[in-house]
Amino acid sequence: MEPFKQDESFLARWIAGELTGEELENFRKSEDYALYNKINEASQSLRVPEFNKAQVFDKIQENTLKVNHKPKVKRLVPAWVYAAAAILVLAFGVFYFTLRESQYTTGYSEQLAVVLPDESKVQLNANSELHFKSFNWENNRVLELSGEAFFDVEKGQKFRVETALGFVEVLGTEFNVVARDGYFEVQCREGKVQVTTMSDKEKTILVPGKAVRIVNNKLETWTFKTSEPSWITGESSFYDTPMKQVILALENQYQITIDASQVDINKRYTGGFTHKDINLALRTVLIPMDFTYTFNADKRVIVLKSSN
Template structure:
């Protein structure tokens, strides 16, 4: 096998598509590649045969009648190829096992608490998605987030939160992340956080009380003093936040649709709203922003207008 058998993980990595370009090139140029490829293709169509005990017993009995004969056996396939076939089948099983993903979602006005395999904790806010692979978690603490979540991370290997807007990396800390279309925000509550934003790939280190957001591809840092995110205890708060993000938070908590086509979405809001009373929440946000609204209760649609 030209030395490929020296690496016990080689076949598994090949099946999983994790070989480097150089490894894959060398493997394709090897004498073994054609046979491995055939075994690989055949293993994908493997099915468990139906088992007939009577028929099987009769076949075994018939095959043992002439036990005194010693027929010559010609080895048509190298012995190592059987080991290769078994290795690939095992590799497929390992591939599917290691590719299994734990997925969690929250609906409108819903929160969800999750305990990760290392006892780190995640509190998901409304209308959010989280996924990670449990296999080998202690060595690869990486998960994907869409929406908002608060993390309490146990010490260990680097803990990474991947989002479409950027990444957050820590060793052991508490932090809050918001990652929605066109918006990215991180607040560090404890420890130290490394934030890498896309697409500029800018890196920022946050200490306790530091926060940063990405709005229209611009980095905006600020500071805060709250010990935990207010949404965990039933109230969303904001500091100089784009009004669009505040309206999205209202939609997520109350399962409403906000028509903001007639207002200036560049306005900023500082304040908060309760998660328990929609009318109170609307007044708390809209009156300070000089906005009026019409609410269609049946369709749960709110149309905003500027009072100026």
Template sequence: MNKNYHIDDTFLAKWLNNELTEEELTAFKKSEDYALYQKIADKSRQFKVPVFNQNKVYQKIQNQLEQQNSVKKLVPIWFYAVAASVLILLGTTFFFTNKTNYNSAIGQQISYVLPDGSNVQLNGESSISFSKRQWEKGNRNLELDGEGFFKVKKGSVFSVTTKEGVVTVLGTQFNVQTVKKYLAVECYEGKVNVKSDLAEFVLTPGKGVRFLDNNTKKYNTVNTEPNWLTKQYQYNAIPLSVVFKDIENVYKVKIINKGVNLENKYSGVLIKKDLEKALNVISKSMNFKYVVKRNEVIISN
């Protein structure tokens, strides 16, 4: 049969959270790998340990698979690492920290429904985590790394925590983008309270705020959803770290930095349908060199 899926941590997380498509699940169940993964998942739910010990869990996996190997064909070495990730995902998500984690790969956009019925759409290479148990108790806080577009159910209150600040919402639609030393929030509906070490603001529809270099800047926007959904990228003194993150997601490439100062500010547009043209325009403006190698872009001074 044709294998129309790829087993990695994201795939396993979707499987464990019952988020595979019917086609993916059917193909997975027909594979030779499925029985072993299912057995490991079932066994892991019986674990009751006070502290998660990765080495101990890894050894337990090996022991289980060695017993399996005595009556079945040998399991390839790569299976140990992937099988370990099943237990790590199960252990950390369901039994030890009771946290649910969602993440997206470079260039991937994924939507999730939160326990209260609110929706979050993650941009590429982003992640959220939250505790379902705490959420049910009314402590609705989730952690965001990267960028997410939130549509909050009317009457529902929760907070989005990032390394650069906290966004608290009530029945609203908003976008949060965060990279190192940078936080940008735009409000499209309702009200958003944004708080960082620098300042605190309440945003209403059509308003946005950026925190950068110990400075804050409020601005107006005509957008009704974030630029990564409309594919209209316009920058006004935005750090290259943000611009390069957008390039990675638009063109599904990995940018490798060889000395370019990512705090330099770029003003201009991002060309969407031609990577070479996009890089050429930005590099001339920002005075850096680049080399494209398959799915990688190497930038240097």
């Protein structure tokens, strides 16, 4: 076969494993295969350095000044080898950055199951975002969470979930995390977790059935039953939770806007609501709290008032 003249994407397709069986067989029989394979293997050990625009600009200026003073040299390696190496490095660079960053998001009333590189599992609740670096995951198991998620962590090296108000560290366990609008909550359902607050770095160890949260910069703890979170099976549940967070949960599940400016959103609620019937959900939450409401179905806006 002619050396890679079939099409311009030949090397990229080879790296991606997209060659046909016939193309791959002919390539392996070619005289150039050994050289390209060595370049390929060497490229996999490359590490992309931090990009500094100022340094790069200074380097370009320096090289520009020197360009007319370079002595003539004889090439010992054909130009096409450098071109091939550049293509391989570029291709691996693209793959490197593509695989390095992973981000998952959910919208209103959506849930998403995510399997991490170590086979740990994450279930994202509605209007949540999970972000982590999959590159070198074995040595850096760190995730950033905004919203709510349930984690089923495989045993192994330290696993860490970071939020705006605190972070959770575990070695192999099941736990639920809520991080929304100045609120932070962790429930341990299996194993053991360590919760650290961002404000004062206070550490709390949780065992199954224990929970902790931050409300108005204050740390609260309580106990609960260790079954899986009810929101996974279609019902949100709360224990002595500020109404502000319950309202957010209603908005996220039903894609509605709730005007709570006329009620006390710091009142605490214990109970739950279904994800399948908005009218039933509203009655279940609002009637026990002595709230009345009007519902504009067209605009999906609910206005709350106190019945007292």
